[in-house]
Amino acid sequence: MRMRSQVNPSEGDPRWLSIISPQLRIFWHGRNPAKWVEPARRLYDHELVVVTEGTCRITVAGRPYCCEANTFLVVPPDILHETQCVSGHGMHRYCLHFDWIHSDVKLPPGFCVFHPARIPRHLLRLAPSFIPPAVLHGTVRDASETTQLLTRIRDLWQKQDPVRHLLCRGLLLQLLLELLAPAGLPPEAAGETADLRLAQRVRHLLQVPFPQTKSIQAEIETLGYSYAHVCRIFKRVYGVRPLFYANVMRVEKAKVVLKEGGAVEKAARQAGFNDPGYFTRVFHKLTGMTPRVFAARVARHQA
Incomplete structure (x- = not known):
């Protein structure tokens, strides 16, 4: 298992973004009240968290990340992490579970296990070797564009239709590029x-x-x-x-x-x-x- 440090998506060589072909597995969004805590858990795949209101603290492998409104974090699989709402008025977030590369491998219906349970290695959807070995964490550059993409994905995904889900793959790629591709x-x-x-x-x-x-x-x-x-x-x-x-x-x-x-x-x-x-x-x-x-x-x- 590769241990991950933090990386600023606006830095480094972005050419790896030109070869990803992401596949969306689970999409959900919702509000959480003040002082809400999500127990420590491990993921089968990657989770893109986009916070649109309020502030939460996501602790990944013991390191806390402050996620305010219009920030994002990609949580890697099989890394112990927990989330806590730290704003007095609660928070709202979008969570997208995905693979960096399309795969037909079927996973269990859930997306995580809670500590101390462990995920069998053959069920983990680990990142390809070309993905930067770090936690991807940053600020949303264009809140309006990002919100439009998230809303469009939400509307298509909830239809439970293979054709609409195919369109979601393209929108997810667009979203990841919007968040991760640097200006230069x-x-x-x-x-x-x-x-x-x-x-x-x-x-x-x-x-x-x-x-x-x-x-x-x-x-x-x-x-x-x-x-x-x-x-x-x-x-x-x-x-x-x-x-x-x-x-x-x-x-x-x-x-x-x-x-x-x-x-x-x-x-x-x-x-x-x-x-x-x-x-x-x-x-x-x-x-x-x-x-x-x-x-x-x-x-x-x-x-």
């Missing part, structure tokens, strides 16, 4: 950041529904890049192509209309589909059911 990057890492920014611009562009008659390719090319180039960058960052992402956003919009009792035709139109047949095919491909079956299930559940 070497040329190759700077190129990675430029690609990420382009992918972000495309994602924001596609989050606003537009008519099916309007070409996604034409819309993307208004950014000044070829469609093929943007598709390659977007897929490398988020794991899916822009058209797939746009259809996911459209189907999510259609679901909202259907849940509110709207007709299938209305849902298709408001989501940007002017061809009901194409809308039905896309909806079925992404959800495994037709819009009418989805609406019927919602109606039965609400009855």
Whole structure:
């Protein structure tokens, strides 16, 4: 087991960030009252803690870290640690359990064991050798951007849908880069950041529904890049192509209309589909059911 000291993410060589492919395992957030204490425990995987309100003290392997609002800490696996709320008005935090590299290894349903229990070594998701051997602790540079990313991950993760969880992987990568990448990057890492920014611009562009008659390719090319180039960058960052992402956003919009009792035709139109047949095919491909079956299930559940 590697013992870890503290490292400031704004220092050191950041090129390791260009080869991570993080996988989100568990996401949760919540408030804790003043003087709340979480007993000493050990994790199966890594935990990214982002404090948004109040102050807590996280003691990792006997070393205390003060985590105020808009700070973060990555707790490594199998390291004894405990958390205590030290602000009089309580605190709020986001906690994301993840692996630095995607893996199909199945872990137990929980994410920790409490002292003095130990985790069998074959169940630990230890960091790859290229990850800095230190506790990653720092200040959130852009609170607004970080909050938006956390909120988006939360909204997608709670849907318990494989497609949405795939999108969460891309957002987690974006979040880790936002928190850990220093301002001054070497040329190759700077190129990675430029690609990420382009992918972000495309994602924001596609989050606003537009008519099916309007070409996604034409819309993307208004950014000044070829469609093929943007598709390659977007897929490398988020794991899916822009058209797939746009259809996911459209189907999510259609679901909202259907849940509110709207007709299938209305849902298709408001989501940007002017061809009901194409809308039905896309909806079925992404959800495994037709819009009418989805609406019927919602109606039965609400009855």
